[in-house]
Amino acid sequence: MISRRLFVGALGAIAIPASKTSTPYRVELPAPTGPHAIGSKELHLVDHGRPDPWRSGPRELMVSLWFPTLALSGPRTPYAGSAVAPALATEMAGYLKLSGDTVDLAGSSTHARRNAPVDRTRRVVMYSPASATSRVIGTNQAEDLASHGYLVVTVDHTGEAPVEFPGGRVVMPCIPWEDPVAVRTATDTRVADIQFVLDRLRVSRAGMFGYSMGGAAAASAMLVDRRIRAGVNLDGGMYDGDQPSEVARKGLDRPFLLFGAGGHSRATDPSWEAFWTAQRSWKREVLMPDGGHGSLGDYQFTLPALARRYGVPSIDLEPLVGTVDPAVAVARVRRAVRGVFGYFLKP
Secondary structure (H helix, E strand, O other), X not given: OOOXXXXXXXXXXXXXXXXXXXXXXXXXXXXXXXXXEEEEEEEEEEEEXXXXXXXXXXXXXXXXXXXXXXXXXXXXXXXXXXXXXXXXXXXXXXXXXXXXXXXXXXOOEEEEEEOOOOOOOOEEEEEEOOOOOOHHHHHHHHHHHHHOOEEEEEEEOEOOEOEEEHHHEEEOOOOOOOOHHHXXXXXXXXXXXXXXXXXXXXXXXXXXXXXXXXXXXXXXXXXHOOOEXXXXXXXXXXXXXXXXXXXXXXXXXXXXXXXXXXXXXXXXOHHHHHHHHHOOOOEEEEEEOOOOHXXXXXHHHHXXXXXXXXXXXXXXXXXXXXXXXXXXXXXXXXXXXXXXXXXXXXX
């Protein structure tokens, strides 16, 4: 079962290789629902004032910007960079005990035009992925928000998942997730990453959403940074060790949405119940009982499509993405996220 506290990928799973005659699976992203064409850019950011907790040197980050554009032509942005794609493919395929050569992420295209000019945007939204998970797993949500006029900033937290830097340099995961001290450091590092990106992009007002650990990070970042005006937690437990985290115990004075899948809710998660009780502003809990933890990211449609391609029984998907129809799940999550930021981040 994919953990809601620490969503760690399935690298190292016993894998079934692709047939020599089969074509590797390529991601087909759900179409964005907004009226705008979208573009994207990648940024390499270096925080020279902060040492990286996992490796020597200053903290380095890769982020993607997704935004409305007037450009209707030009090359599409690939789903993943060519250097990092094999590692990310191994992670994705590993959930179904398939080998990485069954997936072609570098050959998969998004709906965005690469390095297109930015049309005017008035609302900024930050995104933080699940633990040990690449920022690419939030692509469908980033594209959808961008098509509705938002500038969406998706952040890779270096050291957690494979990250490709300029020149094809790939930094692989190195965090010992079994160590509670390392987990606490990773949480604090995520918050510092978000604040640094807001500083570098000169953002004075933003929303934030995140998946699993990223959802908990959204709340923790809001606790210490008032530039973040509204937040969404997509199925993430809000813990410090075995106890509710500081933000779960204190709550927030700005709007926040909890979105749970499967049996996850404040009735089953003490950290959510603690946050609900302490929350001092608008709050809402949205549940998708027929979903799974993977329903809150691109896994909701990539894993079923991959399973169909290679004959993996549908019952094997249920612990990952539940029984919900992928298109229905994607629409539910997109609608909930847009609803929060559409109301609370009005220009």
